[in-house]
Amino acid sequence: MIELNDVSEFELYVGKSLGVSDWLEVTQDIITSFANTTGDDQWIHVDVERARRESPGGKTIAHGYLLLSFIPVLNRGIYVIHGRRRALNYGLNKVRFLSQVHAGDRVRLNQAIKSVEPGKGGVLVTYTSTLEVEGSERPAVIAEPMTLFQAA
DSSP: OEEESSGGGGGGGBTSEEEEOOOEEOOHHHHHHHHHHHSOOOHHHHOHHHHHHHSTTSSOBOOHHHHHHHHHHHHTTTEEEOSEEEEEEEEEEEEEEOSOOBTTOEEEEEEEEEEEEEETTEEEEEEEEEEEETTOSSOSEEEEEEEEEEEO
8 A cells, every 4th residue: 555645745656556456346235235325226237137037147237336436445445645634526537337347246446646736725636547357358447536635
């Protein structure tokens, strides 16, 4: 895990990977809970028996937005930053869902820094976040989330 003393140290990692997280298993319980929370209960996510019969791969698949929501969780295992007052989700430049994640698959985050720029009373960091699927050459998600960090 990388430890940064303050937000200015993000500059050292522009164009570089911060690291890779541990693996996270995407269980059917997680998928079902997300479906219940969001109301997206399409059968491809929640009907295990139908998915076994009709879906390629024979399993339910995780929601794209569920996979996107793993980025902050997995990011916590890659770096920690000291000397900041707060971090605010600033948005996303780009998101692509490239492959399916089935119930029982494991994913991990490869986090890189795309850019660091001053803005809005802090430092705006844009990442290149790649959500990898264990055993697959193709990632599930590539996104460019942005976080606004305000120094302590």
